[in-house]
Amino acid sequence: MSWVAIVPVKGNPGAKSRLGERPDRAGLADAFALDTVGALLSARGIDRVLVVTGDGELAVRLADLGADIVREDPVRASAAPTDPLNAAIRQGLLVARAAFPQANLAVLTGDLPALTPADVEHTLRLAAGQERSLVPDAAGAGTTTLLALAGIPIEPRFGVGSRAAHEAAGHVPLGLPASVSIRHDVDTAADLAVAQRLGLGPHTRLLVDGAPGAAASR
Ligand SMILES: Nc1nc2c(ncn2[C@@H]2O[C@H](COP(=O)(O)OP(=O)(O)OP(=O)(O)O)[C@@H](O)[C@H]2O)c(=O)[nH]1
Numbered sequence: 602m603s604w605v606a607i608v609p610v611k612g613n614p615g616a617k618s619r620l621g622e623r624p625d626r627a628g629l630a631d632a633f634a635l636d637t638v639g640a641l642l643s644a645r646g647i648d649r650v651l652v653v654t655g656d657g658e659l660a661v662r663l664a665d666l667g668a669d670i671v672r673e674d675p676v677r678a679s680a681a682p683t684d685p686l687n688a689a690i691r692q693g694l695l696v697a698r699a700a701f702p703q704a705n706l707a708v709l710t711g712d713l714p715a716l717t718p719a720d721v722e723h724t725l726r727l728a729a730g731q732e733r734s735l736v737p738d739a740a741g742a743g744t745t746t747l748l749a750l751a752g753i754p755i756e757p758r759f760g761v762g763s764r765a766a767h768e769a770a771g772h773v774p775l776g777l778p779a780s781v782s783i784r785h786d787v788d789t790a791a792d793l794a795v796a797q798r799l800g801l802g803p804h805t806r807l808l809v810d811g812a813p814g815a816a817a818s819r
């Protein structure tokens with residue numbers, strides 16, 4: 602089966618504010634996106650990765666990895682000032698549906714620095730059996746990945762309580778244990794310490810290993 606991934610990336614200066622005021626915040630936010638996209642590009646079954654972002658510098662680095670960039674529409678975002686994340690995702694979904702009408706779609710948050718290609722491939726195998734599905738975050742209330750088969754409408758409702766909102770819209774949670782990398786988005790320093798134990802992707806590992814103990818002690 603053929604899948605297109607859509608990844609929203611806020612970019613800097615505002616990204617990952619819940620990591621707190623720390624000098625490596627912006628670099629870590631970039632690294633999370635690079636590692637998420639790198640794992641997706643290495644996963645069998647993912648044909649294209651579309652990144653929706655307004656951060657031009659990061660877009661160049663993501664494009665160098667092999668991502669297709671959808672430049673976030675500032676008009677669209679400002680028309681939905683309370684919900685720019687879902688506005689950006691809708692923008693990516695429109696591009697994907699128009700360019701790849703036969704593809705199944707998977708929306709992933711761009712903050713999965715421990716994501717492995719093997720976990721992506723396992724997720725896609727499970728998702729092939731459901732018109733609409735989702736992967737909850739490790740805590741269970743949020744969503745890291747929202748999936749729909751080709752031609753099935755998909756309405757993103759990311760944000761607080763998104764798992765329940767997505768389930769109400771017909772997305773079935775896939776049977777993945779909380780330990781798998783695809784359930785581990787990183788919002789806080791504590792999340793980063795957990796992701797470090799799972800195994801970080803190369804961009805994030807470089808930053809975290811450069812400051813030993815930083816992830817666990819903040
Ligand atoms: N393109 C785009 N992506 C967004 C936007 N807001 C959040 N994202 C991305 O959506 C994913 C999940 O968002 P969050 O976990 O809230 O990330 P964040 O907004 O950087 O983090 P906080 O500042 O701590 O809320 C991450 O990949 C973000 O980069 C947005 O306005 N536009």
Ligand SMILES: C=C(OP(=O)(O)O)C(=O)O
Nearest residue numbers: 743744759760763786788
């Ligand atoms: C975007 C989400 O959560 P968070 O911002 O906490 O990562 C979500 O779970 O839909």
